[in-house]
Amino acid sequence: MAERNVPISVWFWGVIPPSPDTTFWFSEPTPAAITKKLKRFEDDPFSALLSWWQLRVTFPPSLAPTRWLRYWRFLQWRRILIAGSLLLNGSLFAAAAVDAWQASVALRLTQQLEAEQLGIEKRTQETLAAISAIGIPADTLLATIDSYNAIFSDSPTLANTLEQISDALGQAPLFRLNQLTWQRSLPQTDLAPSPPSASANPVSTGPLCPPPEVASRANNISPRVWVGLEGSAPPDRPLRELHDSWVKLIAALDRNPSIKVLSQTPPIETAPHASIKGNERTIEVAPFQLCLEFSK
Amino acid sequence: MNVARDLWNHYRQAFPQLLIRAVVGCIAGSGALYGASLWSSDAELKLSAAQRRLSDAQENLRISQNLLRNARAHHDYFISLQRSGFAAAPDLIAWTEQLLSNFRQLPLPSLRFEISPAAIHLLPPAVRQMQTNDQSLNEPLAVGYQAAQVTLTNLHEEEWMRFVEAFENAPKGRGRVERCTARRQTLGLEVICEIRWWFYPPVR
Numbered sequence: 020m021a022e023r024n025v026p027i028s029v030w031f032w033g034v035i036p037p038s039p040d041t042t043f044w045f046s047e048p049t050p051a052a053i054t055k056k057l058k059r060f061e062d063d064p065f066s067a068l069l070s071w072w073q074l075r076v077t078f079p080p081s082l083a084p085t086r087w088l089r090y091w092r093f094l095q096w097r098r099i100l101i102a103g104s105l106l107l108n109g110s111l112f113a114a115a116a117v118d119a120w121q122a123s124v125a126l127r128l129t130q131q132l133e134a135e136q137l138g139i140e141k142r143t144q145e146t147l148a149a150i151s152a153i154g155i156p157a158d159t160l161l162a163t164i165d166s167y168n169a170i171f172s173d174s175p176t177l178a179n180t181l182e183q184i185s186d187a188l189g190q191a192p193l194f195r196l197n198q199l200t201w202q203r204s205l206p207q208t209d210l211a212p213s214p215p216s217a218s219a220n221p222v223s224t225g226p227l228c229p230p231p232e233v234a235s236r237a238n239n240i241s242p243r244v245w246v247g248l249e250g251s252a253p254p255d256r257p258l259r260e261l262h263d264s265w266v267k268l269i270a271a272l273d274r275n276p277s278i279k280v281l282s283q284t285p286p287i288e289t290a291p292h293a294s295i296k297g298n299e300r301t302i303e304v305a306p307f308q309l310c311l312e313f314s315k
Numbered sequence: 316m317n318v319a320r321d322l323w324n325h326y327r328q329a330f331p332q333l334l335i336r337a338v339v340g341c342i343a344g345s346g347a348l349y350g351a352s353l354w355s356s357d358a359e360l361k362l363s364a365a366q367r368r369l370s371d372a373q374e375n376l377r378i379s380q381n382l383l384r385n386a387r388a389h390h391d392y393f394i395s396l397q398r399s400g401f402a403a404a405p406d407l408i409a410w411t412e413q414l415l416s417n418f419r420q421l422p423l424p425s426l427r428f429e430i431s432p433a434a435i436h437l438l439p440p441a442v443r444q445m446q447t448n449d450q451s452l453n454e455p456l457a458v459g460y461q462a463a464q465v466t467l468t469n470l471h472e473e474e475w476m477r478f479v480e481a482f483e484n485a486p487k488g489r490g491r492v493e494r495c496t497a498r499r500q501t502l503g504l505e506v507i508c509e510i511r512w513w514f515y516p517p518v519r
Contacts, residue, residue: 104337111344118351125358132365139372146379202494
């Protein structure tokens with residue numbers, strides 16, 4: 020240090036000479052090493068506080084001998100202990116408080132849910148009581164409905180099937196129907212007794228429709244209808260016209276997706292092994308027969 | 316200096332007490348946290364159990380409400396079947412009167428009928444299994460019917476169709492035409508039909 024009242028030769032580090040107007044001090048920028056090590060609170064508050072605490076702990080407040088600093092060290096350890104225990108205990112008690120709060124919320128929710136459950140169970144009991152109050156045994160109810168649905172299932176109707184046959188016959192107007200047998204199939208077990216009225220119709224003189232092998236296989240649950248047709252063709256028409264009309268009739272039936280031709284007997288046989296009889300005006304024409312199966 | 320030494324001694328003697336206080340505080344805090352955790356986990360278990368019970372109760376309620384809705388629908392259907400005469404005792408007089416009434420109202424040229432005794436038709440179990448998707452229904456289902464053979468002569472095709480329509484839509488009895496045979500005659504058709512009035516349960 021310079022002695023008092025002794026002018027010093029170099030007081031200012033800069034090159035500006037002192038004058039009566041200049042202040043007696045200059046602001047120097049903070050050295051870079053200090054700026055790097057000690058953060059300003061404005062720039063980085065967390066690091067600044069941490070550095071401050073670090074300084075308070077690690078660096079002694081003075082350069083006094085160690086034995087003088089023992090008390091200060093003791094105070095530091097005491098501060099650390101108090102602060103640490105406060106932090107730890109505070110955290111523990113805070114966590115305990117949060118847990119307790121969660122537990123109380125859970126208990127309150129539990130009570131609400133139990134109340135709601137009681138209400139729902141009461142409604143369930145009322146619903147079950149309403150079911151019991153219907154009064155008709157469930158077996159009777161279900162058996163009645165099942166049997167009705169099975170018997171009156173959506174099967175082809177008489178009018179509908181006859182309309183489709185009429186449409187097909189309209190394609191071949193030569194042929195004339197003489198007899199028609201319409202029969203609805205019903206799902207039936209093999210154990211079913213054959214009722215007297217369920218036998219073949221006594222007035223039916225045509226071929227069996229459906230054929231026995233089809234009828235034996237038809238014991239299923241899909242509704243269907245069998246129609247047997249028997250008719251005649253005019254004997255005075257050219258042979259080719261009769262043949263073409265028959266082919267047209269069968270084609271019209273085949274085009275209908277709900278009709279299946281199970282068997283057919285044409286009015287004239289045109290296969291090579293068949294025989295055709297007639298005279299100069301007419302041809303012997305046999306009654307034609309058709310067995311059709313209708314499905315929905 | 317003595318003051319400083321006394322202070323130092325005082326603090327040095329107080330340090331173990333401070334340490335003990337801190338440790339006791341830590342143990343108490345840990346205990347409180349442990350207790351609170353136990354309480355919280357217990358409450359969470361109770362809550363989850365209550366939620367499970369509630370969801371079970373809601374599921375039961377949903378099932379029972381579906382059952383009720385289903386039962387009411389079946390009941391309404393059953394009542395309609397009762398009104399139609401299917402789910403009712405066979406009423407041969409009413410059915411015959413209805414048949415004759417249809418004959419007079421259409422009108423038809425002639426009518427002959429012969430009603431057979433009531434019989435039973437056994438539906439295979441597959442019918443119910445398909446309708447209900449219940450494979451445990453292995454018994455055939457017996458349905459009763461009263462069959463009649465009806466003969467109509469000198470009939471036009473339209474009269475035949477009108478007769479069938481009137482019979483199948485009659486207010487009394489649930490009847491249906493099961494088979495018919497029609498033959499061309501001089502004055503029209505001769506139609507012989509087997510008609511059936513169906514009912515459940517069958518008459519034993």
